[in-house]
Amino acid sequence: MALLEGKNLTMIFGGLAALDSVDINIEKGEVLSLIGPNGAGKTTLFNLITGVYSPTKGSISFKQKEIKNLKPYDITRMGIARTFQNIRLFGEMSVLDNVIIGQHCRTRTGVFGAILRTSAVKSEEKKVRDRAMEILNFVGLDREAEEKAKNLPYGKQRRLELARALATDPDLMLLDEPAAGMNPQETNELIGLIDRLNDMGKTVLLIEHDMKLVMGISQRIMVLDYGKKIADGPPEKIRNDEKVIRAYLGERSRKEVRAC
Amino acid sequence: MKRMNYYLQVLTVIGINIILAVSLNLVSGFTGQLSLGHATFMGIGAYTATLLALKLHVPFIPSLIFGAAMAAFFGFIIGVPTLRLKGDYLAIATLGFGEIMKNILLNLKITGGPMGLRGIPKVTNIYIVAAAVVVVIFTLNRIMISRVGKSFIAIREDELAAEAMGINTTNYKILAFTIGAFYAGIAGGLFAFLFRYINPNNFGFMKSIEILCMVVLGGMGNTAGAILGAALLTVLPEFLRSVSPLISQYRMVFYGLLLVVMMIVRPQGLLSNTSFYFRRISVEKNAGKGGR
Amino acid sequence: MFFQQFFAQVMNGLTLGSTYALIALGYTMVYGILELINFAHSEIYMTGAFVGLIMVTVYKLPFAAALLAGMAGSCILGVIIEKIAYRPLRKATRIAPLISAIGVSIFLQNAALLVFGPQARAFPANFSAAALNFGFVQISSLQLLILVISVLLMIGLHLLIHRTKIGQAMRATAQDKETAQLMGIRIDRVISFTFAIGSALGGAAGVLVGVYFNSADPMMGFFPGLKGFVAAVLGGIGNIPGAMVGGLILGLAEVFGAVYMSQYKDAIAFAVLILILLFKPTGLMGRRIQEKV
Known part of the structure; x- marks a missing residue:
């Protein structure tokens, strides 16, 4: 049984179909990459899954429950976390607080609890802090815990986004171009990180342009072009898929490739 | 002795204004x-x-407490429809709501219409206000260091990301608004039992702007700043009035200028040395992030 | 008899509504391009009325000249406000320009109070307002004049936006500032122009309302300004035809609502606002606004 199942997903913006009848299945425990040229509809698909948009047509189920009309915060609570292509950290907050906020949906302190600071509240706070440090340790940001998020260098901001998503305790993680703007060494570290996440049992859906990364860690690749799914399969198959090559290189290039 | 009483009175008003400023x-x-x-x-x-x-x-x-609870209730009622939308609507809706309330107060019999209510016993004094200020700031700080307060700041920093972290942003905005109204209600009660006479004009748009000026002057998102702003903007008009009564006519003109100048020159307020929230997003950073 | 009264009320509503529509256009144009509620628009409107008033009372100019002068005065004021109080904050967060706008509004309102005093001044129209008889109904020529001028201004705006190059640039900038800039549109100029046009319409509304009620005072912008904004939201903020329709509906709602509860006349607009926000937050003709992710 698939962990997430999207059927016939269609999203129309002002008459233009950003996504056109796309089916997506994510099996528990796999790393699935979503690739395609710019504007192919990859981020739109992310936004549909995470409840930022509601699809014009189609349905999405997660753990056998329909989530199409749920709000983003409900979906996060159900176990889907995401990072953003254009980093959206809480810039004025500390690195640690960013990760603490990530645990929001797993904690319960309310206004009165906060004012009274009962022992239950204090112990929850300690647990949250410890867990946050653990996660920072995991992504290698423990030494920056007290820094303001906006003061981190770019690569570390990306890693903090990942830490924050991990803090929501998700089953499925959606990573939107996690390697964008990273140097080769940082990218290698990221590959290791995603591998370890996968080993921990996290299912990962990834948008990425870095082919080395995609081919290296994906068990399966799905290709979108102009809002349509044009291929879906293991990396070796995708690498040699005619339609995919055409989408990426264009009609003429394909002929040139053949001519070689 | 008379002098002393005057200073105590000013101090009491400062206290009430501090509650208003920190709650806004x-x-x-x-x-x-x-x-x-x-x-x-x-x-x-x-x-x-x-x-x-x-x-x-x-x-x-x-x-006093029931008054605050009533204020919180109204805060909730007005917050529900408006806080579902972008913040700018809230500004207008709160303005409009204020005018409706004023209209109602002016027309109801029980509120004394434009004449207001007189003969309120003088109960409020510096000790009561000081105690209230301590309670308000203490509880507010507790809220702000908790999960709830962090969620408030997360919403300010990036609403979409806050939602992605599982924060029901609408509910939390309404919550902040309700708590703020509760505190303001306390300040109102203290005000009534200090001046012994209230009328609808005490609580109009100009007073709202005055409170906003205190917050902006001291520094948005900074409790110490709000306290400083409240103290300054209470003492300053008193001082100017003692220099020349004419100057107080220019008070609102000054407030208007203050808001504009602060936003352009020092948006983070007097106290904050870090550029809190109002940071300019530099061009390089924008380019680096590849977003808008 | 009933029909005559009803018709008279409709005319009152349309007259009032057309001035709200003119004000709403200023809000909606600025919001469409900057996503900013220009709080100072109320005072731009008030300034238009005072400039017109001075033309009529001090310089004894005819109404048409006063109208044009009022529009020009508001237009210049609007452009200056944008340059001084909003432009430096264009890259700041949302709340900063909003606070700056409120500051400008408070400043102008109270500066006018100091200069002109709080009392209302008579604003004579300099022409006799006759009642025109159309068989069974009567229309005041003043109402007709206001309606005709409003409609002409709106038609002019429509043509400007859809038939000229600068109008095209405005529409492009409203859609996507960055892309418009890449296409070679000088958005600073487009924004100035938007303020100029929106403010001129607000100034026209100020003069028309001043003449209609034969009065102008420094606080006169407060309620019409708010109501103009409500009209803009009612029609769908950022949507120009929406602002026109919203203004007319609001004017009618207010006139008919006042029949039943006159002391709460000013509250009607806000009740309308809350109702839209609850049930149709995008307004009658607005599109769903989607944040880019």
Whole structure:
């Protein structure tokens, strides 16, 4: 049984179909990459899954429950976390607080609890802090815990986004171009990180342009072009898929490739 | 002795204004939702507490608390429809709501219409206000260091990301607004039992703007800043009035200028040395992030 | 008899509504391009009325000249406000320009109070307002004049936006500032121009309302300004035809609502606002606004 199942997903913006009848299945425990040229509809698909948009047509189920009309915060609570292509950290907050906020949906302190600071509240706070440090340790940001998020260098901001998503305790993680703007060494570290996440049992859906990364860690690749799914399969198959090559290189290039 | 009394009176007013400023700061500074009707909640607190004391002979403290609860209730009612949308609507809706309330206060019999309510016993003194300020700031700080307060700031920083972290942003905005109204209601009650006379104009748009000026001057999202702003903007007009009574005519002109100049020259306020929330997004950073 | 009264009320509503529509256009144009509620628009409107008033009372100019002068005065004021109080904050967060706008509004309102005093001044129209008889109904020529001028201004705006190059640039900038800039549109100029046009319409509304009620005072912008904004939201903020329709509906709602509860006349607009926000937050003709992710 698939962990997430999207059927016939269609999203129309002002008459233009950003996504056109796309089916997506994510099996528990796999790393699935979503690739395609710019504007192919990859981020739109992310936004549909995470409840930022509601699809014009189609349905999405997660753990056998329909989530199409749920709000983003409900979906996060159900176990889907995401990072953003254009980093959206809480810039004025500390690195640690960013990760603490990530645990929001797993904690319960309310206004009165906060004012009274009962022992239950204090112990929850300690647990949250410890867990946050653990996660920072995991992504290698423990030494920056007290820094303001906006003061981190770019690569570390990306890693903090990942830490924050991990803090929501998700089953499925959606990573939107996690390697964008990273140097080769940082990218290698990221590959290791995603591998370890996968080993921990996290299912990962990834948008990425870095082919080395995609081919290296994906068990399966799905290709979108102009809002349509044009291929879906293991990396070796995708690498040699005619339609995919055409989408990426264009009609003429394909002929040139053949001519070689 | 007379001098002394005058200073104590000014100090008491400072205390009331501190409560108003820190409570608006919760809504606008920490949570990032601009409210232009904060004085309305003060007014609801003042009228409710006064009517309870005058008509039903309820003792002071319960009147005060019930007044604050009533203000919180109205904060909730106005917050529900408007906070679902982008913050700018809140500004207008709170302004409009304030005018409606003023209209109602002016027309109801029980509130004394434009004449207001007189003969309120003088109960508020510097000790009571000081105690109230301590309680308000203490509870506010507890909220702000908790999961709830962090959620408020997260909403201000990036609403979409906050939702992605599982924060029901609408509910939290309404919560901030309700708590802010509650505190403002306390300030209103204290105000009524200090000046012994209230009328709808005490709680109009101009008072809301005055509170906003305190927060902006001291520094949005900074409790110490709000306290400083409240103290400065209470003392300054008093001082200017002692220099020349004519100057107080220019007070609102000055407030208007203050808001514009602060936003352009020092948006983070007097106290904050870090550029809190109002940071300019530099071009390089924007380019680096590849977003808008 | 009933029909005559009803018709008279409709005319009152349309007259009032057309001035709200003119004000709403200023809000909606600025919001469409900057996503900013220009709080100072109320005072731009008030300034238009005072400039017109001075033309009529001090310089004894005819109404048409006063109208044009009022529009020009508001237009210049609007452009200056944008340059001084909003432009430096264009890259700041949302709340900063909003606070700056409120500051400008408070400043102008109270500066006018100091200069002109709080009392209302008579604003004579300099022409006799006759009642025109159309068989069974009567229309005041003043109402007709206001309606005709409003409609002409709106038609002019429509043509400007859809038939000229600068109008095209405005529409492009409203859609996407960055892309418009890449296409070679000088958005600073487009924004100035938007303020100029929106403010001129606001100034026209100020003069028309001043003449209609034969009065102008420094606080006169407060309620019409708020109501103009409500009209803009009612029609769908950022949507120009929406602002026109919203203004007319609001004017009618207010006139008919006042029949039943006159002391709450000013509250009607806000009740309308809350109702839209609850049930149709995008307004009658607005599109769903989607944040880019």
